[in-house]
Amino acid sequence: MSFRASARDLAFALRAAGFDAVRARHPDLDADTAEAVLDGAARFATEVLAPLNRVGDTQGARFRDGQVRAPEGFTQAYRAFAAGGWTALSADPEHGGQGLPKALEIAVSEMFQAGNMAFALCPMLTLGAAEALARHGSERQRRLVLPRLVDGSWTGTMQLTEPQAGSDLANLRTRAEPAPDGSYRLTGEKIFITWGDHDLAENIVHLVLARTPDAPPGVRGVSLFLTTKYAVRDGGGLGEANAVGPASIEHKLGIHGSPTCVMQLEGARAELVGELNHGLAHMFVMMNAARLHVGIQGAAIGERAFQQALAFAQERRQGRSVWSGDYPARIYDHPDVRRTLMLMKAKVEAARGLCLMTAVQSDLARLGDCAASRAAALSRQELLTPIAKSWSTDVGVEVASMGLQVHGGMGFIEETGAAQHYRDARIAPIYEGTNGIQALDLIGRKLGHAGEAMNELCADMLASAARMAAQRDLAPIAARVADGARALLDATRVMVWREWPEAQVLATPYLKLAGDVIGGWALARQAELAAGAEAPWLKTRIALAAFYAGQVLPQAVAAADVIAAAVPDLEAVRADTLSP
Numbered sequence: 334m335s336f337r338a339s340a341r342d343l344a345f346a347l348r349a350a351g352f353d354a355v356r357a358r359h360p361d362l363d364a365d366t367a368e369a370v371l372d373g374a375a376r377f378a379t380e381v382l383a384p385l386n387r388v389g390d391t392q393g394a395r396f397r398d399g400q401v402r403a404p405e406g407f408t409q410a411y412r413a414f415a416a417g418g419w420t421a422l423s424a425d426p427e428h429g430g431q432g433l434p435k436a437l438e439i440a441v442s443e444m445f446q447a448g449n450m451a452f453a454l455c456p457m458l459t460l461g462a463a464e465a466l467a468r469h470g471s472e473r474q475r476r477l478v479l480p481r482l483v484d485g486s487w488t489g490t491m492q493l494t495e496p497q498a499g500s501d502l503a504n505l506r507t508r509a510e511p512a513p514d515g516s517y518r519l520t521g522e523k524i525f526i527t528w529g530d531h532d533l534a535e536n537i538v539h540l541v542l543a544r545t546p547d548a549p550p551g552v553r554g555v556s557l558f559l560t561t562k563y564a565v566r567d568g569g570g571l572g573e574a575n576a577v578g579p580a581s582i583e584h585k586l587g588i589h590g591s592p593t594c595v596m597q598l599e600g601a602r603a604e605l606v607g608e609l610n611h612g613l614a615h616m617f618v619m620m621n622a623a624r625l626h627v628g629i630q631g632a633a634i635g636e637r638a639f640q641q642a643l644a645f646a647q648e649r650r651q652g653r654s655v656w657s658g659d660y661p662a663r664i665y666d667h668p669d670v671r672r673t674l675m676l677m678k679a680k681v682e683a684a685r686g687l688c689l690m691t692a693v694q695s696d697l698a699r700l701g702d703c704a705a706s707r708a709a710a711l712s713r714q715e716l717l718t719p720i721a722k723s724w725s726t727d728v729g730v731e732v733a734s735m736g737l738q739v740h741g742g743m744g745f746i747e748e749t750g751a752a753q754h755y756r757d758a759r760i761a762p763i764y765e766g767t768n769g770i771q772a773l774d775l776i777g778r779k780l781g782h783a784g785e786a787m788n789e790l791c792a793d794m795l796a797s798a799a800r801m802a803a804q805r806d807l808a809p810i811a812a813r814v815a816d817g818a819r820a821l822l823d824a825t826r827v828m829v830w831r832e833w834p835e836a837q838v839l840a841t842p843y844l845k846l847a848g849d850v851i852g853g854w855a856l857a858r859q860a861e862l863a864a865g866a867e868a869p870w871l872k873t874r875i876a877l878a879a880f881y882a883g884q885v886l887p888q889a890v891a892a893a894d895v896i897a898a899a900v901p902d903l904e905a906v907r908a909d910t911l912s913p
């Protein structure tokens with residue numbers, strides 16, 4: 334089934350997420366311009382990227398003679414992508430970007446990821462590399478490299494992972510030897526490097542974490558380096574090939590079109606980015622940007638799986654409908670199938686809303702009127718980022734799985750494409766910091782000393798529920814959102830006083846509770862915006878919010894008991910007593 338990116342849905346979700354406050358701070362960005370950007374992206378995602386999704390899956394990236402080749406059609410699509418200015422939306426105009434808000438970029442990214450997640454990973458990482466250089470790069474790096482990333486003529490990678498250093502980057506071993514001319518030589522092996530090599534663009538910029546010989550142990554001794562596939566001459570032209578390249582690519586469950594490379598660094602000429610031994614902090618700029626983009630991948634793949642399931646459910650006929658009496662009925666007319674489809678769409682909108690809310694806060698953290706409002710927005714953005722990444726990517730997998738179920742046996746057969754969405758979705762909870770690590774980040778660093786960051790968010794949800802309670806159509810939704818916010822408040826109170834090992838046992842259930850509740854709030858805000866409208870698609874926003882409030886939020890409230898209950902003594906469970 335062909336996918337159609339919906340600029341209309343995203344424009345609406347953006348408004349519900351508070352985008353008007355961001356637009357008000359961008360004098361050149363009126364509503365029509367923002368819609369034109371979304372429309373253009375929707376066309377590109379639908380007409381150029383989506384038709385290549387299957388090609389990418391079946392053909393995959395190929396590794397031959399030490400070089401990676403992208404699947405057929407990807408190179409032309411990439412050139413059109415760069416020529417269309419899609420690489421540069423939120424980058425600073427000083428570096429050739431368009432200076433548009435992050436929230437708009439994330440909305441656009443959703444459409445590209447839904448169109449073709451394997452393809453969209455390449456510009457997504459390029460964007461992160463550009464942000465890291467804009468913030469921490471030297472004058473030379475910002476003059477010679479950054480504009481090439483922004484205009485898409487070069488692409489970027491993020492090279493952290495090594496065989497012995499995945500979640501734990503303290504174990505990194507890649508060495509950076511200082512050279513007499515002030516540059517460095519990188520030696521080591523990086524694994525799982527997305528788009529580490531390819532033929533889409535003329536050069537590749539690698540941001541690599543490594544340690545100098547006298548660096549202190551652990552993460553305090555990690556520095557960030559820039560190395561390129563081809564040397565960059567002082568005039569900006571390309572020089573000889575550098576000693577960094579792919580040794581192989583992985584054969585993997587999904588995103589076959591995206592090459593996942595083992596990279597060998599054999600004395601690669603490199604430059605330091607930012608300060609020595611501050612590499613992890615500098616890389617966090619890139620990782621935080623990427624986390625939100627990965628979060629929106631969850632909504633993206635969910636939307637695509639939903640559209641496909643909805644179309645299938647209207648074609649496939651089985652049994653008699655208890656509603657219409659039709660025989661054979663469209664499976665769409667069976668209550669259980671329709672419930673599944675409603676749940677899919679509601680969860681997609683909730684994940685989308687949560688990610689867009691996070692992006693709006695990141696814009697307000699830069700553009701807020703005063704220091705206090707910028708600090709409040711930053712704190713909210715930091716709180717929401719691990720939830721947006723984890724909860725939304727879990728939703729992506731769940732929704733893709735439901736989509737497969739709607740197809741029955743045909744879902745399990747590759748021909749329909751439903752299986753590809755399920756396989757593609759599965760990586761998102763793993764990369765960019767596994768969802769388990771995100772949950773630890775949430776409870777360990779983001780809640781605030783006594784949970785005040787989350788308490789303030791709950792207070793906002795309660796205030797918004799109180800406002801909605803006055804409207805008849807919205808009152809039942811408001812009541813459930815208020816129940817959810819109170820449950821999250823109670824759970825937060827318990828979490829902040831738990832001993833650290835106990836808190837870790839509960840981190841993932843707590844993050845899920847937060848995502849379930851905030852997702853419900855995101856839908857309620859859509860319902861509030863749609864209230865009183867006559868258009869059927871807007872009335873459906875209220876139905877979706879009510880459905881989620883009735884079906885998902887009560888389960889979230891019940892699940893909050895897990896946080897308050899006695900924590901299972903997992904330390905006492907010996908692995909040998911679990912094994913057969």
Ligand SMILES: Cc1cc2nc3c(=O)[nH]c(=O)nc-3n(C[C@H](O)[C@H](O)[C@H](O)COP(=O)(O)OP(=O)(O)OC[C@H]3O[C@@H](n4cnc5c(N)ncnc54)[C@H](O)[C@@H]3O)c2cc1C
Nearest residue numbers: 491492493494499500525526527593764765766767769770
């Ligand atoms: C397709 C793909 C693309 C990727 N792209 C890139 C890329 O472009 N650049 C890059 O640098 N990396 C990339 N990665 C690597 C990815 O970020 C890592 O796989 C991820 O960070 C997890 O590391 P790991 O695989 O070593 O798992 P581990 O760290 O070994 O984790 C295994 C399990 O243990 C859990 N765990 C580990 N430590 C803890 C802890 N302290 N507390 C609780 N639980 C813990 C994890 O949550 C996980 O469930 C990619 C990976 C894949 C598969």
